[in-house]
Amino acid sequence: MTFSLVARSTDGRLHGVVVASKFLAAGALVPAAAAEVGALAAQAHVNLAYRPQGLALLRTGVAAADVVAGLTAADPEREHRQLGVVAATGPGASWTGSACHPWAGGRTGDGWAAQGNILTGPEVVDALADAWLAGSTLPFAERLVAALRAGDEAGGDRRGRQSAGLLVVERGGGYGGGSDVLVDLRVDDHPDPITELGRLLTVHTMLFSRPDPATLLDLSGAVAEEVAALLGALGHPVAGEGPEEALNSWAGLENLEERLVPGRIDPVVLTHLRRVAPHVPAPRSAS
Structure with a gap:
């Protein structure tokens, strides 16, 4: 029902998740992240327990691939799940259960994991990954949204569009320095959710980004x-x-x-x- 990208900034200070789906409020269900710890996207027939359990494992220093292995091994419904994980260091990891609706799959690399199910084809995940890799000069949040847009333009969810979400964390990066949530934006029900998400990010950047000295x-x-x-x-x-x-x-x-x-x-x-x-x-x- 979803395509997503989980990623870490080059310097390790930022972690984020971006997601889109023909599903109401996917941004409320899929992403989880903790500053300088890691991030994950839980989707398909989503197991919401993956989010706190995955972050707990990441906080102990468990590698992304071992987080995926641990979460899915303990889940009797794992073949219906999809999961992407990025830790504080190292490569990302992705799981696609054999019972996920086609097309379903993922790609991973150093500090990122791209995955999706019920897609028009593998070109969606390829576009996500390729746009992420090509966008290194963009600010982190904009880079995530640009990758999501590329996946949508490549075909996206084969059922259509409905929702999108963006979560980015950074130590002390939240409003007034009082939290680690740098960006938390959702478009829950919209005919063009990724364009709307980009608009919201532009407004958020103007209002809440710290000035360049x-x-x-x-x-x-x-x-x-x-x-x-x-x-x-x-x-x-x-x-x-x-x-x-x-x-x-x-x-x-x-x-x-x-x-x-x-x-x-x-x-x-x-x-x-x-x-x-x-x-x-x-x-x-x-x-």
Whole structure:
């Protein structure tokens, strides 16, 4: 019912799962991941116990192939299951039971496992794997979605489309640093779920990604003047010596607080401010 990719970033800091299916809310059932531990996708006639049990094994340092072997050996219905696992190090592993609906199968490599069932053919898993391998220059979450899109374009689930999900974990990578869940997005019921998942990831990246220190602009001079004018046009007048207090107030309402840096402004925030404010001519020297 599903095709998925489980993967680890090259530096081992990120683990993630991306999945699509002609099944309601596949993202609620298939993926599981723990930061710097591993990730897995449990699918076909899914055994939900694989998720906590698999992560427990990965936390003890068990290799991906041994996790697959342990979970399936203890499961009398294993021939109806499909499973992909990636550990903190080493190659990924995949299991496809003999009773899974065709086409069903998987491919694995260093730090990744691609698998699917009820697919149009092996070209779907091949496209998943090939796109993952070719996408090394993309940010990790975008790379996962690009691979999923390639699998869909190659044929995907032979019954059609319904849902998609993306889970990415990183130590301290969650909102405000309070969790390890960097991205957790689901499209539960949609005629084009992978396109919608990509749209949600774009919004998530704008709102919640941390700013790149190399691109930050000093909140002074012409930049500060423009920011003050834009904020004033939006009903956030600047009081005192600079626009930082008004900027923080506005950014909080726009859910951009993760991109705030004292004394500076993220170009992503400035671009959004320019987009939503009534037209205010920018000073020539502002970036």
